[in-house]
Amino acid sequence: MKTARRALIVIGALVMTYAVTGALTDADVKGGALVFLIGVLVAHDAVLLPIAIGAGALIGRLVPVRQRAFVRAGLLASLAVTVVAVPLVLARGRAADNPSLLPLHYGRGLLEAYAVIWAAVAVAAVRSRRHR
Amino acid sequence: MVRDVAAGLIARARRGLAWLNAPLPPPPAALRRGPWRRGAFDSKLRSPRLTSLLGAALGVAFTICFVTGLISHFIQHPPFWFSWPARPVNLYRVTQGTHVATGLASVPLLGAKLWSVYPRLFGWPPARSVVHAIERASIAVLVAAALFQLVSGILNIAHWYGPMPFFFTAGHYWSAWLAIGALLTHIGVKLPIIRPALTRPTPDRTGPGTLSRRGLLGTIGAAAGVITLATVGQTVAPLAPVAVLAPRRPRSGPQHVPVNKTAGAAGVRDALFDPAYRLTVIGPSRTESLTLTDLAALPQHTVVLPISCVEGWSSTGTWTGVRLRDLVALAGVDPDDVEAYVESLETRGRYRATTVPPPHVRDPFTLIALRLGGEPLHPDHGYPARLIAPNRPGVLQTKWVARITARSAS
Numbered sequence A: 001m002k003t004a005r006r007a008l009i010v011i012g013a014l015v016m017t018y019a020v021t022g023a024l025t026d027a028d029v030k031g032g033a034l035v036f037l038i039g040v041l042v043a044h045d046a047v048l049l050p051i052a053i054g055a056g057a058l059i060g061r062l063v064p065v066r067q068r069a070f071v072r073a074g075l076l077a078s079l080a081v082t083v084v085a086v087p088l089v090l091a092r093g094r095a096a097d098n099p100s101l102l103p104l105h106y107g108r109g110l111l112e113a114y115a116v117i118w119a120a121v122a123v124a125a126v127r128s129r130r131h132r
Numbered sequence B: 001m002v003r004d005v006a007a008g009l010i011a012r013a014r015r016g017l018a019w020l021n022a023p024l025p026p027p028p029a030a031l032r033r034g035p036w037r038r039g040a041f042d043s044k045l046r047s048p049r050l051t052s053l054l055g056a057a058l059g060v061a062f063t064i065c066f067v068t069g070l071i072s073h074f075i076q077h078p079p080f081w082f083s084w085p086a087r088p089v090n091l092y093r094v095t096q097g098t099h100v101a102t103g104l105a106s107v108p109l110l111g112a113k114l115w116s117v118y119p120r121l122f123g124w125p126p127a128r129s130v131v132h133a134i135e136r137a138s139i140a141v142l143v144a145a146a147l148f149q150l151v152s153g154i155l156n157i158a159h160w161y162g163p164m165p166f167f168f169t170a171g172h173y174w175s176a177w178l179a180i181g182a183l184l185t186h187i188g189v190k191l192p193i194i195r196p197a198l199t200r201p202t203p204d205r206t207g208p209g210t211l212s213r214r215g216l217l218g219t220i221g222a223a224a225g226v227i228t229l230a231t232v233g234q235t236v237a238p239l240a241p242v243a244v245l246a247p248r249r250p251r252s253g254p255q256h257v258p259v260n261k262t263a264g265a266a267g268v269r270d271a272l273f274d275p276a277y278r279l280t281v282i283g284p285s286r287t288e289s290l291t292l293t294d295l296a297a298l299p300q301h302t303v304v305l306p307i308s309c310v311e312g313w314s315s316t317g318t319w320t321g322v323r324l325r326d327l328v329a330l331a332g333v334d335p336d337d338v339e340a341y342v343e344s345l346e347t348r349g350r351y352r353a354t355t356v357p358p359p360h361v362r363d364p365f366t367l368i369a370l371r372l373g374g375e376p377l378h379p380d381h382g383y384p385a386r387l388i389a390p391n392r393p394g395v396l397q398t399k400w401v402a403r404i405t406a407r408s409a410s
Helices: A002-025 A032-062 A065-090 A106-131 B002-021 B048-076 B091-122 B130-157 B168-199 B213-234 B237-242 B292-297 B324-330 B358-362
Strands: B279-282 B287-290 B301-308 B314-323 B338-344 B353-356 B367-372 B386-388 B401-408
Touching: A002 B130, A002 B168, A032 A065, A032 B091, A032 B130, A032 B168, A065 A106, A065 B091, A065 B130, A065 B213, A106 B213, B002 B130, B048 B091, B048 B130, B048 B168, B048 B213, B091 B130, B091 B213, B091 B301, B091 B314, B130 B168, B213 B237, B279 B324, B287 B292, B292 B367, B301 B386, B314 B324, B314 B386, B324 B338, B324 B358, B324 B367, B324 B401, B338 B358
Parallel strands: B279 B401
Antiparallel strands: B279 B287, B301 B314, B314 B367, B338 B353, B338 B401, B367 B386
16 A cells, blocks of 8 residues: 555656646736735634534534434425525626626526525425324 | 765755754744634534545646646647547537536635634644745645635626736636646645554544534535526536526527627628628748639538637527638648638737637538528628637637738648
8 A cells, every 4th residue: 555655656746747837937827826826825723614604503502403414404405505696696707798608697596505405404304294 | 075075965955954954933822712723613514524535625626627727728829739639519518517517616615624623723833843834835825826826717797807917827727837846846745644544443533413414515505506507608508597596597699609709700791791801821932812702602611610609608500601621722822731821901919819719620511601500790700701610619710811821731
């Protein structure tokens, strides 16, 4: 295993070096990419995850034990869909002369996705109570 | 003499290695507060097995995205050893649909994985040795690059470029290599933990009634399923009616095909309708200049081909026009061994011209199309003439074609 480990680590380091030198020598990649790289890391680790963990703790205090797992599952799935949907709902990418770009009502679409998720959660919760 | 030098170098290397692995003094214990406290994260759902399972799934997903993404990059910037066939007609469409669908489905996967290893961000002491600090830095690179890929990808398919202060295609490409390199190193470092975690059974220590490991994995899978169902209809047309979060619908657009760059955005609206429009075909010894009427008088052929975008959407159209190989033959060139440099009326822009490689020039399905769905091309679809070739990215299907230069392939 030791050779496999060493090989993976060395090859990975070489590939990372290729990526960094490539990005530094590419005129299209300005410092903005580095800012974005650090930005997503900080936004996720210092903002998004603490909020999610805090919400999980809150559920632990507010939701009765029997429903807790289902509520957590529903919120997890809802969060995942929301992350994908936010840029579409904000629709900043729309262009006045191109109606084929972002043609749908995404706010409504997100609500429909939530409805599907929470309907599934409700069905699962009811079925689990029956099985007791 | 040489032996002394060698012995000296080896001794220095050993000292260097010892220094890298030497324990660093820990920070004062009074700083160990909040999330750094022992037992600050007490969820019993976290385990090496959960982390390894999520990691394996992410590894597969990122590999799929990497390979399909590289294909798209190589078609647009072909290295000397790369060749891409003209058939099957739908191959590129499938690779890009898979790329975007896999990337979107990775959102809940990455979220769960980062949650499961979050306590390690607050490990104490923060750096046990220099080697440990380097390891932690490489994890930071992996997390940042993985997030970069998913976030930039989502912003791109929504056409929201404001938050990205770089050219998306280049940033996404280099960050892909960064993520894959960091992933390889990560697997190498963690292999002694991954193997037993995946092979030996680990009991689930979560209490009854709380979210179990299976429950979490099932939820992640279901979330990925909802995201996929809500978006993949942008390329898998039968699923379009349920794709409530798809950035495109395959039949939504002029002549039932979506548009990326409009004639207005390309700045060609005036040039399109100029009665002096000519399509110039240039060969090594002859040049032909054709009006729209001349083009319509040449033998017309009809093909059914998709426009397949790197953004993961695709749409099939029925195109009628002149075979590219026939036009090239008009200029006195053998169409079986030639590449064509196709230029647009667009005067500026990265994609104003494309090079059509020999397999595509040769293929009878490659047209300079004059009609879509039986009607003359809409200006946003490339009126008066556009290139349409099988198994090619939409961005390389040049619109508002003005000039074709046939060059020998070698």
